[in-house]
Amino acid sequence: MEIKFTKAETLKAKPADETKLGFGQVFTDYMLVMPYDEGQGWHDPEIRPYGPIELAPAAMCLHYGQTVFEGMKAYRTADDKIQLFRPMENFKRLNKSNERLVIPELDENLAMECLMELLKVEKDWVPSADGASLYIRPYIFAVDPFLGVKPGAHYLFMIILSPSGAYYSTGLNPVSIYVENKYVRAVRGGMGFAKTGGNYAASLIGQDEAHKQNYSQVLWLDGVEQKYIEEVGAMNIFFVIDGEVVTPELQGSILPGITRKSAIEVCKSWGMKVSERRISIQEISDAYDAGKLQEVFGTGTAAVISPVGHLKWGDKVMEINNNEIGEISQKLYDTMTGIQWGKIEDTFGWTVEVK
Secondary structure, three states, rough: OOOOOOOOOOOOOOOOOOOHHOOOOOOOOOEEEEEEEEEEEEOOOOEOOOHHHOOOOOEEEHHHHEEEOOOOOEEEEOOOOOOOHHHHHHHHHHHHHHHOOOOOOOHHHHHHOOOOOOOOHOHHHHHOOOOOEEEEEEEEEEEEEEEOOOOOEEEEEEEHHHEEEEOOOOOOOOOEEEEEEOOOOOOOOOOOOOOOOHHHHHHHHHHHHHHHHOOOOOEEEEOOOEEEEEEOOOOOEEEEEEEEEEEEEEOOOOOOOHHHHHHHHHHHHOOOOEEEEEOOOHHHHHHHHHOOEEEEEEOOOOEEEEEHHHHHHHHOOOOOOOOHOHHHHHHHHHHHHHHHHOOOOOOOOOOEEOO
8 A cells, every 4th residue: 555755844853862852752753644434444544744633522532432552662773773573463462452442453564564664754763872762652543523432434543653761761670569459440351451541541540549659550450359460550560489480361351461472482481480370469468478479570662671679568568579670570671672672682583674
């Protein structure tokens, strides 16, 4: 499919100091927009200057939340190549979210073609600073001007780009996590596995409570019994218990993270025992008391690996590994980021070069 290109009259000045980019605050010169119309399908993709889009006040996405999105990154290697990390996994997951929210399937190869063309135009925006990357946000939303609860007939697929600084600007320091006992994020049969705005809206109150108690993130329990561990607000969660790497199994209520999947595959390649199963918060507490809880870490696109130093459940505060990053967490971080930035050989075949 031909991708139209509309040139910007003027280009933005690139950030002078890439060590101060932050996250999600700076956007590149261009974005990709492709409409869907019932009976016509996805059509007429266009790379156009980044800027506001016209949306009817009655647009269905604003009223009924029919939206899905993804998050990935482009990395600049030491030899000045630009590469992606498992991008087709993101587009496959986007279609899983589409299916749950009754959004038309997007051809994954077409989505990849659109992304590649946009990145070719915006390659100079991929940062060179250590740890910095170009964050990629593909998303789809219903645009029908209709105040009725039904799947839309008209959508927009868009991709915007944002150069982002190193997640750990002061080093790989453990985070503190608060276990939410009152509110729930998702239940099996719901939308927990989909990457959709509603899931993040549902998590904000728990995040707010965590911040009030001086904890950086919230750990969610299952929505039925509120005893089994699910995920952190922006990450999947892992535990190292007596030498075994354990993470909650995918039952439809947590996000099937691509970094999660990759971490499991890396650990298995090292010959480690990895289990995906139901884990109660009580089991974690008992393992801590028995001196068997060796490490806790999260996985996600932004942080890659995020070690956990403190875990608060009710009145109990568990200090993990003396509030220091563990050996497995550090090794995973070094391996994953090494592959992403081309510092070590990609023996898994996960990276895709932008040419």
